[in-house]
Amino acid sequence: MLDNLALGFSAIAHLPVLAAIFAGVLIGILCGVLPGLSASTAVALMVPFTFGMDPVVAVLLLVSVYMAGEYGGSITAIAIGTPGTPAAAATMLDGYELTKQGKPGLALTTSVVASSIGGMVGVMALFAFSEPLARVALSFGAPEYFSLAVFGLTIIASLSSKNLLKGLLILFLGLLLTTIGLDGFTGEDRFTFGIPKLMDGISIIPALIGLFAMSSVFYGAEDELHRSERVSLSFAMPRLRELLRLWKVYLHSSLLGSVIGVLPGAGATIASFICYNEVRRFSRNKDRFGTGCLEGVAAPEAGNNAVVGGSLVPLLTLGIPGSATAAVLLGALMLHNVQPGPLLFQSNGEIVYAIFAGLLVACVAQLFFGLIGVPLWIKVISAPRPLLLSVIAVVSVVGAYGYNNSIVDVWVMFGFGLLGYTLKKLDFPVTPIILALVLGGILEENLRRALIVSGGDYAIFVTQPISAMLLLMAAISLLSPYMLNRLSRPGPEKKTR
Template sequence: MGTLSYLATGFGVALQPVNLAVAAFGAFVGTVVGMLPGLGPINGVAILLPLAFALKLPPETALILLAAVYIGCEYGGRISSILINVPGDASAIMTAMDGYPMARKGLGGVALSISAWSSFVGSIIATTGLAIAAPILAKWALAFGPAEYFALMVFAFACLTGLMGNQPVKALLATLIGLSLSTVGVDANSGVYRFTFDSIHLADGVQFIVVVIGLFSISEVLLMLENAHGPSSIPDTGRTLFNLQELAYTWWGTLRSSLVGFVVGVLPGAGATVASAITYAMEKRLTDKEGTFGEGDIRGVAAPEAANNAAANGSFVPMLTLGVPGSGTTAVMMGALTLYNITPGPVLFEQQPALVWGLIASMFVGNVMLLFMNIPMVGLFTRMLKVPNWVLVPGILAVSTVGVYAVHATTFDLVLMSALGVGGYLLRKCGMPMAPLILGFVLGDMMEQNLRRALSITNGEIGILWQSPISISLWTGAAIMIVMPLLLRLRKKGREPSLAPA
């Protein structure tokens, strides 16, 4: 009853006209920012943070604005991912695996609408979990040290073995390329320059935006130009809304992915990218009996979308209860709270109940706004597929170039983007998957840092990596994810009738 009374107080704050208007504005801006390749939720929140402070908004109103931008970006990231195969941010990479093939089949509207619904379900489940179990889950998250996080990253990589079905070697090679790119730059522990080739531009490493824009956007543009003189391969977009049969087909996968995404989101630093990768692989193993994942299966769109939105909402748990940012975006939001001399932590729920519960209630309201904002606009978004290549290609290049140049304002990043784009184009022509490569790049740095921290605690004693029950469980899960496909393949071969003559 205590939670319900607090939540009622929160809705009293969230439903104030000013806060409703701020939430609607933030949701719209977040959707637009998320749709633009290379920007993502961190940039969206960072852009509006000075505005919130300059307007002298109350702390609860400012936090509602930034939270609306955050969840709006998670909704918007899927739009370019599905329609033009250019993920808005890292968490939308898995959505492109089946979303883009659906768009090529003329089901772009269905993919967008089911992703909006799955995002809504994932966010609502995670926000409910935030309201009910935040203190309990925060204590559980404290059990994760560097060794446990390293094991979690290994488990995430083990899940990647299921993403390419009968091409595990190519998936492994792509992952290794991504891991190699993540090692470029100054070693955070020793200060040694690694693989920079004496270039000061690589001292900070290869930026994520440069990699994702090059490998997805530029390589996609090159593929478009390759087919520019042929007939258009994109059919009519058809209907813009999923039907009840498709809803039932994806329902249980959406629920499973929402729960897994929320649990992963509670872990500080794990994030929506890990959640979407794990749930996509999980759904492929559980439900893909026909081998249609990666070819435009609607379940492959619903699962990662539910997971990455649930993880985004779940990342508020460690921020509010422990004062530990659950993601890069919540780290920026913590900075916003410090501007108001508010310190997140265990006493925040007691000292600032209107702030905390107003934020939680606003997330319920914001997700409803986003659902009703995104579903009617599906028809408008799908018209992007009707734009001829001679207009679309320069548009993609312009947006991509601006997104990359905005990071460091150097032409070196543009040259590197172009080089990676050509490399990505050649890899895609060879049938190399891009998703494991990007995930290897994103998770590689976190994996290395946690391994180094774990070993430094014990002066190099490697046994710390499998001492705790959590680590053992994750290592066991990783082994199962690697061995199970081999066993299933051998079992399938054993059941096949012999074709040898009698």
């Protein structure tokens, strides 16, 4: 096992790879700091910049953006009380209180230390679980892959917990979009309307750029986002002793975050709140939470960064994305001819181990840039938003064009941008359509293959033990967000005398 990690480190010990990791961390923090730009949008925006790159360099750039993007949101949450990413909302509860008390340096340092430790523990979990899981998955056939895709799609339950019906509707809409193009079994064309470019189906990368980046431009243009935040903070750094006394919080939240990351769909936001509540529940000073206590900053930050490693476990071993950002990463990996799944460890082992090693380096880089760059990140918060929106729009257009040198792909990106914007305006979730675009092809192909094998007998999905177990897990996954949401609600307040 350690040999494999050594192999990973040797794969990343090249200047272009290390430069990609450092650049990814800087870009990730930058995007995380800006409210309205999530880690998913940051990764989607960066995909076009990897088109001509070596797969190892490209993949490590993107995973570094993902990791640092989750951390970057906490800077804005602490400095101005506006979470840069949804996952940083829990950090804001105590982090912004510390800023109001004149201790932003304390909160920001605790946040970056906890994030980096959480990130490393998440990578360890990825390292420990992915290879054994991939070995099990090697025995999978068509029924198992169909059930696996169903399991992956149940992620929508957690992402649509406000209205499951809306989530399911959007999911089926996404599945319908994956049927556009020539049928892989019979060669007949479906919903192409005579447009030759649609014969190959919808290009996933332009679609993802549209859903994440272009829709955020349309949405941001009408918002009050062009209001620039002017922030000036004084920085008093905490003592090492203050940071070390939180070791139990780092460990507890990192382990919890890693496990939550592996669960499809639970994601960084839920992990942050669960970690915050769990640390608060076991604390002897529950009343201090929400008034500016360091445990309240460390717990959600360690938790949401540990999710990154955890969410890559199902992605790399089964080819099933555990979160919206992982879905974008899946699209990017396929773009670079890296097919995630159990065979990945045999066909592209070097890339897998490079991801493990690269993420560990990214955690260290994040700690470094997080500690020294705080004054710079605070300046970024003041960046004029209208300029940023126009730049995102141009990068989206150029990125979609560069994918295949085709203007049709740019219109696909624009169409998906409009779709994402409309769905946000109508309060429908966007993520189900992303998961459907990624998993729809696997779902149909393996459903039809399995039925050919069984001679049309649908019982094959429940008589095969692994397939039946996966369908059962899908049912549990559909219910789990409700259970996790119940857990993440604050416990009953201690009565005051």
